[in-house]
Amino acid sequence: MSLREKFLWGGAVAAHQLEGAWQAGGKGVSVADVMTVGGNGVPRRITDGILPNENYPNHEGIDFYHRYKEDVKLFAELGLKCFRTSIAWTRIFPKGDEVEPNEAGLQFYDDLFDECLKYGITPIVTLSHFEMPYFLVTEYGGWRNRKMIDFFAHFAEVVFTRYKGKVKYWMTFNEINNQANFHEDFAPFTNSGLRFEIGENREELMYQAAHYELVASAKAVILGKKINPEFQIGSMIAMCPIYPATCKPDDMMSATVAMQRRYWFSDVHCRGHYPSYILKYLERQEIHLDKTEDDVMLLSKGKVDYIGFSYYMSFAIQDTGESPAFDYDESKDLVENHYVKSSEWGWQIDPTGLRYALNWFNERYELPLFIVENGFGARDEVNVSGEINDYYRIEYLKAHVKEMKNAVEYDGVDVIGYTPWGIIDLVSAGTGEMEKRYGVIYVDKNNRGEGTLERKKKQSFDWYRKVIEENGENL
Numbered sequence: 285m286s287l288r289e290k291f292l293w294g295g296a297v298a299a300h301q302l303e304g305a306w307q308a309g310g311k312g313v314s315v316a317d318v319m320t321v322g323g324n325g326v327p328r329r330i331t332d333g334i335l336p337n338e339n340y341p342n343h344e345g346i347d348f349y350h351r352y353k354e355d356v357k358l359f360a361e362l363g364l365k366c367f368r369t370s371i372a373w374t375r376i377f378p379k380g381d382e383v384e385p386n387e388a389g390l391q392f393y394d395d396l397f398d399e400c401l402k403y404g405i406t407p408i409v410t411l412s413h414f415e416m417p418y419f420l421v422t423e424y425g426g427w428r429n430r431k432m433i434d435f436f437a438h439f440a441e442v443v444f445t446r447y448k449g450k451v452k453y454w455m456t457f458n459e460i461n462n463q464a465n466f467h468e469d470f471a472p473f474t475n476s477g478l479r480f481e482i483g484e485n486r487e488e489l490m491y492q493a494a495h496y497e498l499v500a501s502a503k504a505v506i507l508g509k510k511i512n513p514e515f516q517i518g519s520m521i522a523m524c525p526i527y528p529a530t531c532k533p534d535d536m537m538s539a540t541v542a543m544q545r546r547y548w549f550s551d552v553h554c555r556g557h558y559p560s561y562i563l564k565y566l567e568r569q570e571i572h573l574d575k576t577e578d579d580v581m582l583l584s585k586g587k588v589d590y591i592g593f594s595y596y597m598s599f600a601i602q603d604t605g606e607s608p609a610f611d612y613d614e615s616k617d618l619v620e621n622h623y624v625k626s627s628e629w630g631w632q633i634d635p636t637g638l639r640y641a642l643n644w645f646n647e648r649y650e651l652p653l654f655i656v657e658n659g660f661g662a663r664d665e666v667n668v669s670g671e672i673n674d675y676y677r678i679e680y681l682k683a684h685v686k687e688m689k690n691a692v693e694y695d696g697v698d699v700i701g702y703t704p705w706g707i708i709d710l711v712s713a714g715t716g717e718m719e720k721r722y723g724v725i726y727v728d729k730n731n732r733g734e735g736t737l738e739r740k741k742k743q744s745f746d747w748y749r750k751v752i753e754e755n756g757e758n759l
């Protein structure tokens with residue numbers, strides 16, 4: 285058995301990481317426009333609106349807003365069947381709580397989707413990819429506030445209605461489960477717009493915000509199906525499988541618990557209710573969620589059609605004995621896996637883990653799976669002949685595509701498509717820098733914001749073009 289005939293080979297990006305034009309066409313300020321720049325292990329934070337420097341990376345991005353025609357043409361040359369992007373909420377609702385949408389913002393995505401469709405490229409759209417209107421953070425406290433559910437549902441309804449004839453595949457929240465790692469600053473600040481006060485119970489807030497987001501996601505699924513029953517609306521989960529560091533039974537159990545703590549989000553998305561182990565955990569932690577009967581009903585009715593997920597790396601865990609039984613502490617218990625290599629940013633490279641992840645989802649939910657992010661972040665060099673020989677990226681992608689095929693051919697997993705991350709170089713979400721590159725298309729711009737923004741094909745461009753042309757047959 286080989287890949288589906290109409291397998292969706294594509295590329296993925298997110299609005300705030302490449303569009304730039306942060307104030308064009310009536311766009312409002314999003315959290316992504318006012319975050320600190322990280323790098324060197326420093327997490328990014330939402331500021332009080334004060335920006336770190338005038339070359340703030342997301343403000344210009346790679347200027348995709350003005351150059352999308354040139355870029356979509358390159359995607360067509362690459363042979364992409366689909367293109368995953370997100371809609372910047374602030375282009376449609378600059379503040380987030382308005383009733384009437386901003387027409388110029390809606391028109392931009394109409395034009396972008398038309399341009400893709402012109403070349404037979406299917407748009408795949410995420411509603412909330414690590415951003416939200418900054419006004420909703422300052423005025424309402426972000427997703428700590430139940431009102432977000434209605435603001436988000438209204439946003440979803442408006443874009444579903446507008447693009448119902450152009451977009452079929454949707455995802456609600458990018459990497460919704462990333463916030464499970466609430467000890468760190470970056471993840472909770474992005475989709476959720478949470479700014480923690482000193483002394484606040486971060487964990488409690490995370491679970492509450494996540495609950496509202498899950499209800500909002502379910503509500504969007506229900507609305508979307510009414511607007512167009514053909515819609516396929518998926519979840520988007522950050523999947524980094526957590527292995528036991530050894531076969532010691534307590535390591536094994538720690539890995540099971542760690543997986544539960546990170547991946548219960550997909551249980552709610554796919555099964556329509558909270559799993560028992562999270563309910564027990566919340567009880568033990570004395571976390572009482574604001575969860576109404578209506579919420580429970582919405583969750584049960586708004587189940588997703590497919591599971592979109594990102595896969596970059598795997599983790600390993602050992603039982604340190606320090607964390608209370610079955611309440612593992614991610615910051616203490618994760619360890620390095622000596623069987624795999626790491627990228628410069630410490631991301632553990634593990635292609636087999638992709639097959640493992642595909643099987644994990646398949647066994648658990650038996651839903652179609654869509655690998656909507658996978659890729660290798662590196663500092664690419666342009667050589668004296670002006671070429672970019674990113675053989676390491678080809679090696680990474682090839683190994684992962686092979687494992688994806690193994691999951692399809694040997695394990696019978698239903699995979700809809702594969703969209704490598706950052707198909708064109710863009711601003712890194714984790715660091716805010718340009719020089720952690722993923723693209724098969726290079727963009728001339730450095731961390732200081734200097735460069736011509738010229739696009740150049742890397743060696744991986746031709747490699748990926750051939751993979752698509754042959755539907756992954758000869759890797």
Ligand code: BGP
Binds near residue numbers: 459661705711712713
């Ligand atoms: C995922 C995000 C993307 C993206 C990618 C790579 O978590 O969905 O937005 O940026 O990771 O991460 P980074 O940019 O930090 O290298």
